[in-house]
Amino acid sequence: xARHNYGSAIREAFVYLLxxxxxxxxxxxxxxxxxxxxNSMTDLDKIYGTDRIMDSPVSELACTGAAVGASLCGYRPVxxxxxxxxxLYAMDAIVNQAAKWSHMVGGQAHPAxxxxxxxxxxxEQGAQHSQALHSWFAHVPxxxxxxxxxxxxxxxxxxxxxxxxxxxxxIDDRWLYDLEEDLPPVIERPLExxxxxxxxxxxxxxxxxxxxxxxxxxxxxxxxGEAGVSAEVVDLRVLNPLDATCIVESVRKTGLLCVVDGxxxxxxxxxxxxxxxxxxxxxxxxxxxxVRLTLPDAPAPSSAPLENAYYTTERQVVEAVLGLVASKxxxxxxxxxxxx
Amino acid sequence: xxxxxxxxxxxxxxxxxxxxxxxxxxxxxxxxxQLRMMLLIRRVEERIGDGLVSGAIACPCHLGIGQEAxxxxxxxxxxxxxxxxxxxxxxxxxxxxxxxxxxxxxxxxGKADGCSRGMGGSMHLYGDAHGFKGSxxxxxxxVALAVGAALAARKDGKGDVAVAYFGDxxxxxxVVHESLNLAAAFKLPVLFVCENNLFSSHLxxxxxxxxxxxxxxxxxxxxxxxxxxxxxxxAVSAASGRFIGQMxxxxxxxxxxxxxxxxxxxxxxxxxxxVGVNRDADLVKWKDRDPIxxxxxxxxDAGILDQSxxxxxxxxxxxxxxDAWARAEAxxxxxxxxxxxxxYAESS
Numbered sequence: 001x002a003r004h005n006y007g008s009a010i011r012e013a014f015v016y017l018l019x020x021x022x023x024x025x026x027x028x029x030x031x032x033x034x035x036x037x038x039n040s041m042t043d044l045d046k047i048y049g050t051d052r053i054m055d056s057p058v059s060e061l062a063c064t065g066a067a068v069g070a071s072l073c074g075y076r077p078v079x080x081x082x083x084x085x086x087x088l089y090a091m092d093a094i095v096n097q098a099a100k101w102s103h104m105v106g107g108q109a110h111p112a113x114x115x116x117x118x119x120x121x122x123x124e125q126g127a128q129h130s131q132a133l134h135s136w137f138a139h140v141p142x143x144x145x146x147x148x149x150x151x152x153x154x155x156x157x158x159x160x161x162x163x164x165x166x167x168x169x170x171i172d173d174r175w176l177y178d179l180e181e182d183l184p185p186v187i188e189r190p191l192e193x194x195x196x197x198x199x200x201x202x203x204x205x206x207x208x209x210x211x212x213x214x215x216x217x218x219x220x221x222x223x224x225g226e227a228g229v230s231a232e233v234v235d236l237r238v239l240n241p242l243d244a245t246c247i248v249e250s251v252r253k254t255g256l257l258c259v260v261d262g263x264x265x266x267x268x269x270x271x272x273x274x275x276x277x278x279x280x281x282x283x284x285x286x287x288x289x290x291v292r293l294t295l296p297d298a299p300a301p302s303s304a305p306l307e308n309a310y311y312t313t314e315r316q317v318v319e320a321v322l323g324l325v326a327s328k329x330x331x332x333x334x335x336x337x338x339x340x
Numbered sequence: 341x342x343x344x345x346x347x348x349x350x351x352x353x354x355x356x357x358x359x360x361x362x363x364x365x366x367x368x369x370x371x372x373x374q375l376r377m378m379l380l381i382r383r384v385e386e387r388i389g390d391g392l393v394s395g396a397i398a399c400p401c402h403l404g405i406g407q408e409a410x411x412x413x414x415x416x417x418x419x420x421x422x423x424x425x426x427x428x429x430x431x432x433x434x435x436x437x438x439x440x441x442x443x444x445x446x447x448x449x450g451k452a453d454g455c456s457r458g459m460g461g462s463m464h465l466y467g468d469a470h471g472f473k474g475s476x477x478x479x480x481x482x483v484a485l486a487v488g489a490a491l492a493a494r495k496d497g498k499g500d501v502a503v504a505y506f507g508d509x510x511x512x513x514x515v516v517h518e519s520l521n522l523a524a525a526f527k528l529p530v531l532f533v534c535e536n537n538l539f540s541s542h543l544x545x546x547x548x549x550x551x552x553x554x555x556x557x558x559x560x561x562x563x564x565x566x567x568x569x570x571x572x573x574x575a576v577s578a579a580s581g582r583f584i585g586q587m588x589x590x591x592x593x594x595x596x597x598x599x600x601x602x603x604x605x606x607x608x609x610x611x612x613x614x615v616g617v618n619r620d621a622d623l624v625k626w627k628d629r630d631p632i633x634x635x636x637x638x639x640x641d642a643g644i645l646d647q648s649x650x651x652x653x654x655x656x657x658x659x660x661x662x663d664a665w666a667r668a669e670a671x672x673x674x675x676x677x678x679x680x681x682x683x684y685a686e687s688s
Binding site for chain 1: 468474487
C-alpha cells in the first residue's frame with residue numbers, strides 16, 4: 001500500500017503504463033510545464049523522455065487527430081487536454097473519427113486512444129474555463145466515458161482506459177486532486193467489465209453521483225445518517241456505455257432516487273439516470289418522484305457570489321433527500337387514509 | 341509554366357497540356373502498369389456511375405474520373421506498411437494501392453464482402469492489407485490522422501511513411517494548417533497530397549480563396565512543396581517518388597499539389613450541370629487533358645504499345661470489372677447483428 005492523492009494517483013497510472021507498455025505515449029499542451037495539470041504528470045518528461053511525453057503546439061484538433069491516427073497504427077496514445085473547454089476544438093477527431101471508426105470500417109480497426117479532459121473550475125474562472133461536458137460525450141455511441149471519483153479509480157480506470165481498444169474519454173476533476181487514499185498494487189482490469197457500483201450501502205434512499213458529485217453524495221450520506229436517513233450511494237464511474245443495473249436494483253430497494261451531477265440539467269446525465277430507473281421499474285417501486293441536482297442551465301459565472309450560487313453544495317443534497325423522504329411519508333399517509 | 345507562389349498560371353488553364361506525356365527515361369513495364377491501373381480505376385468508376393443511374397447503388401458516390409493519374413503516380417512508391425488516408429473521393433486511392441475492385445464494388449452496394457464489410461459505403465473505405473488506413477467524407481477529417489500515422493511510423497523506425505490525400509476545398513479547413521504545422525514542427529514523414537481540381541462541390545476556387553495555388557500553404561510551413569500537372573502520371577510519379585524517398589531516409593513532411601479536374605459532378609454520376617455549375621466549355625477542354633489518353637499516345641509514339649495491345653488491355657480490364665460487379669451484386673448484405681456488435685471492440 002502506498003499513500004497517494006488523486007493527482008499523484010493519475011501520475012502512478014502513467015508511470016505504470018509507460019513502464020509496462022512501450023506502445024503508450026502522451027501528447028498535449030503543458031506536459032513539460034509545472035502547473036498545467038497539477039501534480040498528475042510531474043517530471044514524466046524527464047523520466048520517460050520527450051518522445052513519449054510530447055508537449056505540443058496549440059492545436060487541439062490536430063494533436064487529437066494525430067493521436068487517433070497513431071492509435072490505428074499500433075500505439076496507445078493519451079491526449080491530455082488541461083481544460084475540457086479547449087477540447088471542443090477537437091470534437092471532429094473525437095466524435096466523427098474516433099467514435100465511429102470501428103463501426104464504419106466494419107470492425108476491422110479500433111482507435112485505442114484515450115482522451116483525457118480535465119475539469120478545472122471555480123476560482124472565478126468563468127464560462128470558458130469551467131465546463132463539465134461528460135453528458136455530451138456519453139451521448140455518442142462508440143466512445144467510452146470514464147469519470148473517477150476516488151484516487152484508486154483515478155489510477156486504475158486510467159490504466160483500464162489506455163489498455164482498452166476503444167476510444168475512451170477520461171475526465172478527471174481538479175477539485176478532487178487532494179483526496180487521499182492508500183493504493184494497492186495495480187491489477188489490470190478490462191474497462192468493458194467496469195461500471196457503476198455501490199460505494200456506500202443504505203436502505204432509505206439512493207444517491208447517484210459521478211466524479212466530484214460522488215464525493216458530495218458521500219458527504220451528504222454521512223450527514224443524512226446523523227438525521228436518521230440511511231442513504232445508499234452509487235458511483236457511476238463509467239458513463240458510457242452505461243450499465244444501470246446496480247442503480248435500478250438500489251432504487252428497487254430504497255424506492256427513492258436523487259441524482260447529483262456536475263453538468264447542466266437539460267439533456268444531462270442526471271436525466272438519463274432517472275430515465276433508466278423509471279423505465280426499468282414498476283411505478284409502484286418509486287415512493288416519490290426522483291430528484292436531480294445539477295448545474296442551472298447557464299454558463300459558469302465569474303463573480304464570486306454568483307459562482308457560489310452556481311455549484312451544488314452538500315447541504316443542498318441533504319435538503320433534497322430530506323424533502324424526498326418527507327414526500328414519501330406524506331404519500332404513505334395519503335395511501336393509509338385512502339385504505340381506511 | 342507561369343506558376344508562382346500564389347498562382348497556378350497555365351497549370352489551371354483549360355486546353356493546355358493536352359499533348360502526349362514526356363516519358364523519356366521511364367520504365368516501359370512501369371508505364372504499362374500505370375496505364376492499366378488508370379484504366380481499371382476509370383472502368384470501375386464508370387461502373388459505379390452506371391450503378392447510380394440504374395439505382396443499384398444508393399449511397400453517395402464521389403467519382404474521380406479524370407483524376408486517375410494522381411493516385412496511380414503516388415501509389416507506385418508505396419508499400420503495404422505505409423499508411424494512406426483518403427477523403428470522400430477515394431475510389432482511386434483504394435484501387436491504386438492494390439485494393440480489389442470486387443471489394444470496392446461490394447462496399448458501394450452495402451455488401452458484407454465489401455472492403456469495410458458493407459458498413460461504410462463509398463465514403464468510408466478501408467484496405468489495411470495494402471496500407472489504406474481509411475477514407476472519410478468529413479472534409480480534411482483524415483489529414484491529422486495521417487500526421488499521427490506518420491508519428492507512429494517514425495516511432496517504428498522502419499522508414500514507413502504516411503500519405504494524406506485531400507482536395508483544394510480541404511485547404512480551407514483549419515485542421516489542415518494545424519496538421520501542416522504539427523508535421524513540420526515534429527518533422528514527421530507524411531506526404532500531403534492535395535488534388536487541386538479547382539472545385540469544392542459547386543464552387544470554383546476563385547470564389548473561395550484569394551489564390552489558386554494550394555501549395556502556398558506548404559511553402560509557408562517550410563515544407564518542401566511541388567505543384568505539378570496532376571494529369572501527368574509521369575510528373576506525379578517523379579515528384580512523389582523524390583519526396584517519399586527522402587522521407588524513407590528520415591526526412592520530414594512534403595507537400596505535393598496535383599492540379600487536375602473531375603469530369604463528373606461533386607457527387608453522383610452526372611457532369612454537374614444539374615447543380616447550377618456551368619463548366620461545359622472548360623470540361624470539354626479538360627477532357628482533352630485526359631491522363632489516360634496522354635500516356636497512351638506517348639507509349640504508342642515510343643513504340644512501347646500499339647492499338648491492338650491497348651485494345652487487349654482494355655478488354656481484360658472491362659471483363660475484370662464486369663466479373664467483379666456481377667459477383668458483388670450477388671453477394672450477401674451484412675447480418676443485422678453488425679448494427680450493434682461493431683460499435684466497440686469488446687461488447688460490455
